[in-house]
Amino acid sequence: MGSFKNSVFILVLHLLEGALSDSLIQLNNNGYEGIVIAVDPNVPEDETLIQQIKDMVTEASPYLFEATEKRFYFKNVAILIPQNWSTKPEYVKPKLETYKNADVLVAEPNPTGNDEPYTEHMGRCGEKGNKIYLTPGFLAGKMLLQYGSQGMGRDEIFCYISHNLIILRCKWINNSIIFLRGSCVTQSCKSDRVTGLYEKGCEFIPNEVQTEKASIMYSQSIPSVVEFCTEKNHNKEAPNEQNKKCNLRSTWEVIQGSEDFKKTTPMTTQPPKPTFSLLQIGQRVVCLVLDKSGSMTVGDRLKRLNQAGKLFLLQTVEQGSWVGMVTFDSAAYVRSELVQINSATERDTLTRSLPTAASGGTSICSGILSAFTVIRKKYPTDGSEIVLLTDGEDRTISSCFNEVKQSGVIIHTVALGPSAAQELEELSKMTGGLQTYASDQVQNNGLMDAFGALSSGNGAVSQHSIQLESRGLTLQNSQWLNGTVIVDSTVGKDTLFLITWTTDIPQILLWDPSGKKQDGFLVDTYIKMAYLQIPGIAKVGIWKYSLQARSQTLTLTVTSRASSGTLPPVTVTSKMNKDTGKFPSPMVVYAKIHQGSLPILRAKVTALIESVDGKTVTLELLDNGAGADATKDDGVYSRYFTAYDTNGRYSVKVWALGGVNTATQKGIPQQIGAMYIPGWIENGQVKWNPPRPEINKDDLQGKQVCFSRTSSGGSFVASDVPTAPIPDLFPPCKITDLKAKIQGDSLINLTWTAPGDDYDHGRGKLSVSHPFSLFLF
Secondary structure (H helix, E strand, C coil), rough: CCCHHHHHHHHHHCCCCCCCCCCCCCCCCEEEECCCEEEECCCCCCHHHHHHHHHHHHHHHHHHHHCCCCCCCCCCCEEEECCCCCCCCCEECCCCCCCCCEEECCCCCCCCCCCCEEEEECCCCCCCCEEEEEEEEHHHCCCCCCCEEEEECCCCEECCCCCCCCCCCCCCCCEEEEEEEECCEEECCEEEECCCCCCCEEEEECCCCCCCCECCCCCCCCCCCCCCCCCCCCCCCCEEEEEEEHCCCCHHHHHHHHHHHHHCCCCCCCCCCCCEEEECCCCEEEEEEEEEEEEHHHHHHHHHHHHHHHHHHHHHHCCCCEEEEEEEEECEEEEEEECCCCCHHHHHHHHHHCCCCCCCCCCCHHHHHHHHHHHHHHHHCCCEEEEEEEECCCHHHHHHHHHHHHHHEEEEEECCCCCCCCHHHHHHHHHHHCCECCCHHHHHHHHHHHCCCCCCCCEEEEEEEHEEEEEEEEEECEEEEEEEEEEEEEEEEEEEEEEECCCCCCEEEEECCCCCECCEEEEECCEEEEEEEECEEECCCEEEEEECHHHHEEEEEEEEEEECCCCCCCEEEEEEEECCCCCCEEEECCCCCCCCCCCEEEEEEEEEECCCCCCCCEEEEECCCCCCCCCCCCCCCEEEEEECCEEEEEEEEEEEECCCCCCCCCCCCCEEEEEEEEEECCCCEEEECCCCCCCCHHCCCCCCCCEEEEEEEEEEECCCCCCCCCCCCCECCCCCCCEEEEEEECEEEEEEECCCEEECCCCCCCCCCCCCCCCCE
């Protein structure tokens, strides 16, 4: 019974096909390389934790090797150590490894006392997961007796453990079903006469001594279990998530269908032990590489670049970061060497270095290589970042790809307008950076969203800039742009209101929640923007704004930071399931809304997807466990995207609004976690484990769930989209939540979430051929 077996599920997460994960894991001669285990900055310094991580992986590797029939093992692992821990000679600087792409995150339990390990998985069966979450207490063996694996559902069983295992609501091995009544009395369970299910409160208590070898996905805490369930012993009748999501396939069948399995053969020798590298996060080093070629004069792109660059320098980039700046046309120009941001003075100085004139051609590699030089004057390029913006084509961009790969730098790309170099995204793909796209449709505020999304991939979330609002509108005849922004109790520090316009300065009115009018906007008439930084912590509540202008486009961007280093802010993280889409394969939009590890439920979540032609599609994202949404009430809101209208780039933005019906998940969140083992039978006697922790929500401060957020979901590139009219090739999605309940002697009540005509869009058709009554909900 060891927690080391949980690291086997790095395989389950990353062996399978799909592109949801940002992981750096690669398979090399049967060995997995590039595994990243990160220690959260809020974890107190403890060197024994590093050794516990090493022990876990070292012991798990041969276990994985045997469980996969000698196909896979852990070859090397990077352990990411927080910046606020003491430095040591053996700690080196990371390259592409970040908290964002970590495969495992070791973090303090939130809420306190919840040491349950779990897996974050947004996608479908056979797609990569996102991250495994462990706590220091779990790694220290605090929960050894209570928990087994990261499985596909907390209380589900994937296959038989012995010949008499029956999969219903209660489970047993060797007839070991018991029922806890009161605090100390145990007795056998009774079954319901109508349903045949066991009464409420039944607990599954396995015998300590077992001989069955399967299944790992059921319970690793049983010593004899060393195999995945296969098509031979998998129980297809079990009403669990494995069967629902994976079309009744066993875990081993799913693994066999992966690309990694198909391209490997069993090894004939024992694998070597894993090797470890200890990487310590340092100060953020980022260089802006900005296009100032002649095409940047089109549509006021250069002024828009200044507006977005100013947002990044004034707000997005974190205090203590080192920032440099390079511009380029057909050559490169150093606008600023690396400067450490310690106050508003450095921020203002850097904003004055933004380009004010545009001319010449486009040489992207010149800008990148010049940025390397700027960075290397003070730091190695390993782990440093480049923010690359361009609007032009460059046929020579691939000439520096090899140098980029060898540099260890992370490149975030911003494609501006319809003609940006088609190979641009290759730079972000090969380095693990963010790829974004902004059209020339100013009212969509895409360039602001792109630069606002560039918070550090490392460091505490309390230091990250959080976008509360992003809105734009083209006004006619002295119209007003009116609205509200919610500043909730989890944010409020460094709150910034930023307005842009395209012609003349508008009338700007802003009131705080008490009704006090806010004055003091700083106006830059050259780049056509005004901004107001709220001192201290902004008042909690609803802020109102009114903007008036004649026949021009206005945008509003509001950002803030966490109000406290100890109270987790409500965050929205959005993404697509892939960075490329090929018609007619659907894309999926995801938005994860959490406060710490607690999911936010019943929020109103909307995605805006904009094509390269400037056309937009609005989607309501759902957390209902149907269609594209993998799990109900896990705080991940999802929806299929099928409304392709052209080939090329598409941008993604998500709005999330929490109102009076929005709440954090009560009790244990609905995540893919380890199964809790309530006890064992030893020598015929029941030995109870400590009870599953009860989460007291009163211990969590920020109970306010009224909030507003916006989040950039990056961009993707669509191909093979036919010319109009586009054929309807999208079927309804599969029903995965069909339930039947007996009512009376002969009536069966069926409930399910109806699919759409196109996956989860529109209204599908229902065909019923069996003679029973239906109640549709």
